Amino acid sequence: MAKKFLKRWMPDPAKIRGHASLQFLGTLLHDPNLFHLNRHSVSRAFLVGIFVCFLPMPGQMAVAALGALWLRGNLPISVALVWISNPVTMPAMFYACYQLGLWLLNAPQRPFHYELSIEWIMAELGFLLPPLLTGTLVCALFFSCVAFLTINQLWRWNVSRVWHKRSAERLARKRNNDA
Template sequence: MAKKLLKRWMPDPAKVRNHASLQFLGTVLHDPNLFHLNRTSVSRAFFVGIFICFLPIPGQMGLAALCALWFRANLPISAALVWISNPVTMPAMFYACYKLGLWILNAPHRPFHFELSIEWITSELSFLLPPLLLGSLICALFFACLSFLIINQLWRWNVSKTWQKRIEDRLKRKQQP
């Protein structure tokens, strides 16, 4: 089961709570949902992590951790999921978000010529940012909701399958002499 595999990789909650650099949070880290692997906290963690990974902002892990605290989601999973948008996948993700934003805004596609200069950044940013932000927010919301629903249903299916197996095993034991 994935729960057992995840538990092996998860950090020890006591170590995280007692870490010197996190003492400013006080008792916020003592919420049990931040480290437990249950359907609610893991589904919320997927929502938070995948939503944040689609946003074109720096500091995604820190923001995901803060949102996990706010929404009482599993903290390690939320922070780890933002690495879906890593340096390899980020260009494709953000280009697709940009194209979606262009399509929704019905804006014309402009030829892209990159220059490493302040003039280029200030002139082109006003054209690139609105479609990128709109597309990123739409993709973030869509994929976050989709992942929330999928994880929630997979968890329910796995629990019902486990209970069904328990019932079958119990019946087999009763039938054996």
């Protein structure tokens, strides 16, 4: 079961609460949903983590942690999910988001030539940023909502499957005992 697998890899909540650099959060880290593996906290963690992984900004892990605190989602899962956008996947993700933004804004495709200089970045930022931000926000909303609903439904399906399996085992034991 995925819950047992995740529990083995989860950090110790007491260790996180006692970390010196997190003392400024006070009692915020004492919410049990931040570390429990239940349907609500895990689906919220996916909502936060997937949303933040699409945002083109530094400090995604800190933003995901704050989002998990605010929505009371599983903190380690939401922070880990931002690593979907890592240095290997980020160029493809942001290029796809940029293309989606161009299409949504009905903006023309500009010829692209890259130059590593501050002048080039400042000149192109005005053209690149609106489609990129539009595309990333749309993708972040879409994929985070899909992840939230999918995790929610998969969790329900798994619980239902386990209940039916237990019920069938009880019925089989009862039949064996009666025979």
